[in-house]
């Protein structure tokens with residue numbers, strides 16, 4: 001499949017490949033952010049295999065091999081798995097790794113010492129903050145990869161390798177974007193995590209962090225929690241579905257006596273001032289419905305990020321803006337607001353696009369970095385299919401996730417080779 005290989009043309013200096021045992025788990029990678037821990041790993045599974053033309057082959061060791069630089073590697077079949085945990089509940093992540101036996105190829109030996117070589121790739125601030133905790137609890141060394149390198153690595157990988165990864169979202173319409181591999185760069189990558197980073201991406205490993213804002217996903221969740229007393233992020237997002245921001249936001253029409261300010265293209269329904277109505281009314285927080293507060297807040301933050309993104313795209317003449325990070329959560333209203341902001345400010349010149357694996361860019365970047373020296377490299381040869389189970393892991397329970405949320409406990413079928 002064209003463009004679905006990664007690192008396939010690399011020069012390899014020594015031959016041979018260490019075949020994984022069936023169902024063996026390997027290449028665990030973490031992105032430990034300010035709010036969430038994202039985890040990615042590969043599991044080998046011989047129950048299916050698909051050749052380059054998409055034909056399924058029988059169970060058992062693959063007859064297919066891939067050649068690079070006169071060396072021959074057997075192709076392995078399996079899945080890339082995704083999971084996430086709250087950073088404040090890092091112990092649940094430790095327990096997941098332990099219970100799924102992710103460090104020992106699917107088999108757990110309490111006594112087995114974890115050697116330096118068996119350390120795992122980790123990125124995000126938590127790779128520093130929690131290094132000792134992972135060492136003490138799992139005997140595990142976190143091999144730190146730079147967060148921005150990983151975001152870009154993950155985004156480039158997804159855009160090139162995963163079919164239907166990027167899409168636009170406007171007026172309730174989702175449209176997948178065909179990525180032209182020869183015309184991908186430059187683009188602006190906006191990662192909306194706890195805070196927001198904006199990167200101008202010019203190629204594989206070629207990028208600059210051009211801006212950022214501290215008003216991000218953490219702001220929405222933190223302020224939203226204080227203002228609405230919501231107990232979880234999902235609850236806050238659900239509340240925002242039912243709210244009406246016009247109850248709290250001051251609109252152009254509120255200021256202009258119901259009229260547009262048409263000379264400057266401001267419709268009467270445009271928000272003139274987020275939360276602006278709260279100053280002019282003799283009301284306390286309790287007098288507002290939490291639904292309306294949640295909606296206003298989501299709109300304010302999404303709009304602001306959309307606008308700053310546009311300004312940065314304008315700075316560098318970029319037309320394509322890809323948004324990632326778990327703030328988005330595939331949420332219609334969030335994506336719509338960001339898209340409208342980009343469209344409005346750029347007068348239709350720039351396009352906001354979203355990524356199906358939005359929150360896993362950093363973790364995937366760390367996962368892909370196993371290809372680099374010192375470790376048994378894992379090269380993704382082909383991604384084949386995608387299955388979503390719409391469930392998330394928390395302790396020993398599986399919870400169903402938000403409708404349309406494709407990221408929890410999902411896995412992607414793939415073929416790989418190890419070097």
Ligand SMILES: Nc1ncnc2c1ncn2[C@@H]1O[C@H](COP(=O)(O)OP(=O)(O)O)[C@@H](O)[C@H]1O
Nearest residue numbers: 033034035036193194217218221233325326327
């Ligand atoms: N289950 C959740 N719990 C908390 N925050 C969530 C959840 N799902 C999405 N979010 C949002 O995603 C943000 C974190 O996004 P993420 O990309 O993981 O960033 P970070 O790397 O900073 O943790 C949170 O600040 C919040 O806005």
Ligand SMILES: CC(C)(COP(=O)(O)O)[C@@H](O)C(=O)NCCC(=O)O
Nearest residue numbers: 033034193194195196197212213214
């Ligand atoms: C410091 C961070 C890179 C950490 O990443 P995160 O855990 O938020 O994903 C990010 O929060 C950020 O870019 N904050 C904005 C800082 C600024 O440019 O103002």
